[in-house]
Amino acid sequence: MDKSLEEILQEAADKFALAADSHALYEAKTAFLGKMGRLGALYKKLRELPEAERPAFGAQINELRRAIEERVVAIEEKLHAREMSARLEKEQVDVTMPGRRRRQGTLHPVTRVKNLLIDVFAGMGFEVFEGPEIETDYYNFTALNTPADHPARDMQDTFYLADGLLLRTQTSAGQIRMMEKKQPPIKMLSPGRVFRSDDDATHSPMFHQMEGLVVDKNITLCDLQGMLDEFARVVFGKNSKTRLRPSYFPFTEPSVEVDVSCHACGGKGCSLCKGTGWIEVLGAGMVNRRVLENCNIDPDVYSGFAFGMGIERIAMLKYGINNIKLLTENDVRFLSQFKD
Secondary structure, three states, rough: OOOOHHHHHHHHHHHHHHHHHHHHHHHHHHHHHHOEEEEEEEHHHHOOOOOOHHHHHHHHHHHHHHHHHHHHHHHHHHHHHHHHHHHHHHHHOOOOOOOOOOOOOOOOOHHHHHHHHHHHOOOOOOOOOOOOOOEHHHHHHHHHHOOOOOHHHHOOOOOOOOOOOOEEEOHHHHHHHHHOOOOEEEEEEEEEEEEOOEEEOOOOOEEEEEEEEEEEOOOOOOHHHHHHHHHHHHOOOOOOOEEEEEEEEOEEEEEEEEEOEEEEOOOOOOOOOOOEEEHHHHHHHHHHHHHHHHHOOOOOOOOEEEEEEEEHHHHHHOOOOOOHHHHOOHHHHHOOOOOO
């Protein structure tokens, strides 16, 4: 081999020997065997030689390449063995050490209450219907007896979108969709997320509602209260009672606010119920005739009741949560308290 080529071989062997790891060896290998490396320059020089000298010089370059590759392989084996040994040392497991405790997850309190409510009303024959979260003005307001100039719209701060669409402010919109699709008898439950521009310790811009609807012949307000009594006993305790107070909602007539006897003091009066013995939990009433007519249901033949409750509110009352934001902050210390 030409003396200059032997010098290149020795230089390559020295650099390979200094490589501390596989990456450094790869860099050194590329410097000699890569397209832009030392041997690449020699192949370019080969084209400049007289044709008679090219075969001999080309053979010497190929011999140099084989010699360099042999040294690379030898050092690669040593580095690989050393790196594998270090990796095994690092990853070894001391089987005598105590194991790490695996933290077990649990259902979110809102999910727990939602599942409980579905179980309660499904046991009474209700079917679950989940409508879209992006609604039209018609289903969210107009069909529920809330026309464009109705003052009841001021009760709800709405997130409006383009082209007459909005984020639903109530799951009552699902009742209209169900009554359009199905003729009575109807018993439906509509859980889901709703959105209002409201934010404080007891209100959130996004929360969950559970709407219920029953439409059939001879449905009365007594049927509503009997059903809500069963709901209160299951959710708040077997001694819980309900009472109805007159109220106003555009889609029900008459409308009522529903209170449940305070489960903390048994109705005697405490800080939770503000000394009254009662806690407001939901709104309800008999379905307005106009709402039935909007869905092509004859109000002279059929009647019905509807009710709606905030799932977060029920969860806060049931579990003694004093700030609704705790339900959305996902603090593991808070969520870990809710276990079976």
